Amino acid sequence: MATSTPPKPTGAQLEPPPELFYQVHNPTGKETILLIHGACGSSIGWREVIPALIEKDYHILAPDLPSHGNSLSIQPFTVEYSAKLIINLIIKYAKNSRAHVVGLSLGAHITACIAEQAAPGTIQSIIAAGYNNIPRSRYLIPLIAPTSYVLHHLVSFAQGPSKEVAQVLNGEASYGLIAEVARVIFQPRALGEIPVKSLVICAGSKDNWITRDNSESSKKLFEMVVGGKEGGSRVVVHDGIKHAWHVLSPELFSQTVLNWVRGEPLDSGFQDIE
Numbered sequence: 001m002a003t004s005t006p007p008k009p010t011g012a013q014l015e016p017p018p019e020l021f022y023q024v025h026n027p028t029g030k031e032t033i034l035l036i037h038g039a040c041g042s043s044i045g046w047r048e049v050i051p052a053l054i055e056k057d058y059h060i061l062a063p064d065l066p067s068h069g070n071s072l073s074i075q076p077f078t079v080e081y082s083a084k085l086i087i088n089l090i091i092k093y094a095k096n097s098r099a100h101v102v103g104l105s106l107g108a109h110i111t112a113c114i115a116e117q118a119a120p121g122t123i124q125s126i127i128a129a130g131y132n133n134i135p136r137s138r139y140l141i142p143l144i145a146p147t148s149y150v151l152h153h154l155v156s157f158a159q160g161p162s163k164e165v166a167q168v169l170n171g172e173a174s175y176g177l178i179a180e181v182a183r184v185i186f187q188p189r190a191l192g193e194i195p196v197k198s199l200v201i202c203a204g205s206k207d208n209w210i211t212r213d214n215s216e217s218s219k220k221l222f223e224m225v226v227g228g229k230e231g232g233s234r235v236v237v238h239d240g241i242k243h244a245w246h247v248l249s250p251e252l253f254s255q256t257v258l259n260w261v262r263g264e265p266l267d268s269g270f271q272d273i274e
Contacts, residue, residue, distance in 0.1 A: 020085050021070035022063040024093070025050055029059030031124070032094035033261060036086065037062075038105030038130070038244075039181045040173040042069030048250035049257070056258055059095055065110070067177045072170070077180050079189060083113035090122060098124050100261045104246055105130040109184055112221060116192040126194070127260055129201040130243050133188045133217040146175075195226045197233055199260050202273065204239040211242035215273055222273075229272075236270040 023043045033053055035046045043062035050060055063086060064070045067077035074085070091097045101123055103111030108131035115126050202218040205211045215237060222228070222235035246253045252267060259266050 017085060017088060018074045020063040020066070020074060020089060022061050022089060022093075023050075025060040025062075026054045026057065027059055029054070029057050029095070031261070032059045032061060032090070032099040033257065034086070034090060034094065034099045034101050035060065035062040036101065036103040036107030036110050037065065037068070038107050040068070040177070044069070045246065049246055049254045052251070052254035053257060058261075061089060061093060061099065063089060065106075067174070068172070072172060077177055079109050079113050079184055080117075082110045083117055086110065086114055087118050087122065090118070098122055100124045100126070100257075102127040102257055103129070105132070105243065106181060106184065108221075109133075109188075112191065112194060112224070113189075115194045115196050115198070120195070123196045125197040125199070125261060127199045127201065127257060128221060129245075130203060130213050131200065131217055131221050132185055132214045133220060134185055134214060135188060191221065191224045193226050194221075194224045197231065198222070198225045199233065199266075200225075200235040201256070201270070202235070202237040203241045203243045203245060204237040205242040206239060207242065211244075213243055219273060234266075234270075235273045236266070237273050238267070238269045238271070240269050 021043075023046075035043070035049070037043060037045045042064045046062050050062065053060055064072075065077060065082050066074040066085065086101075090099045090101075098121065101111050101114055103109070103126070108128035111126050111128045112131070115123050200218050200222045202213040202215050203211070204213070204215070218235050218237070222233070225231070225233045227233060240249075241252065242248055256266060256270075258264070
């Protein structure tokens with residue numbers, strides 16, 4: 001009986017996936033907490049949050065997403081590709097290949113995708129803060145993307161001209177990245193089941209619509225959490241925090257992470273969304 005020999009893998013097939021740049025702190029810590037930043041940011045954004053987590057003896061991993069920071073050369077950026085590369089980091093570097101995953105803004109979208117895709121037992125719990133999902137007609141995306149790109153760079157320039165010029169020259173916050181981020185928010189992917197204990201947090205600041213999150217988005221995400229409230233998960237709003245509360249209220253952010261991973265009560269300002 002004739003048999004055939006399978007073709008040998010080519011060099012491209014053998015090439016391993018790239019490894020994201022990541023910060024590591026307290027490598028001897030008892031458990032791993034992995035922090036995922038938002039759009040056009042980097043792991044540097046966690047600098048005010050990390051010390052309190054280290055103080056309580058947690059091992060910290062904080063990657064730069066594809067097309068961001070020191071992972072700028074790793075492209076393209078997509079939620080799914082980012083999730084895949086971060087799962088690889090967890091398996092390779094986290095304590096016992098397991099981690100609590102905390103994502104903010106765009107990072108919350110990736111956190112949800114990680115929880116959906118990771119092998120059972122890999123993700124101990126998640127926090128998804130600032131998850132915004134605002135479906136719009138696909139015909140509006142060609143208008144939303146360039147508008148978002150211009151607004152982002154105008155605001156960044158106003159906040160720090162020299163830094164903004166350096167980032168543009170370095171290829172950061174490119175039009176392609178901004179367009180993909182707009183697609184994530186305004187043409188969101190279909191969510192899958194999230195089979196891990198989850199805390200979904202909505203910033204409820206009343207200052208203006210820019211600084212607060214969309215509570216309906218938080219509820220939609222929470223609907224995908226297996227077991228829901230009966231399983232110990234929560235979806236909450238805090239009227240005293242803004243979208244970027246990891247920078248504006250880092251003490252509360254780090255304490256919330258610690259409370260959640262340790263199974264302790266949250267700050268009284270967090271109220272369940274019904």
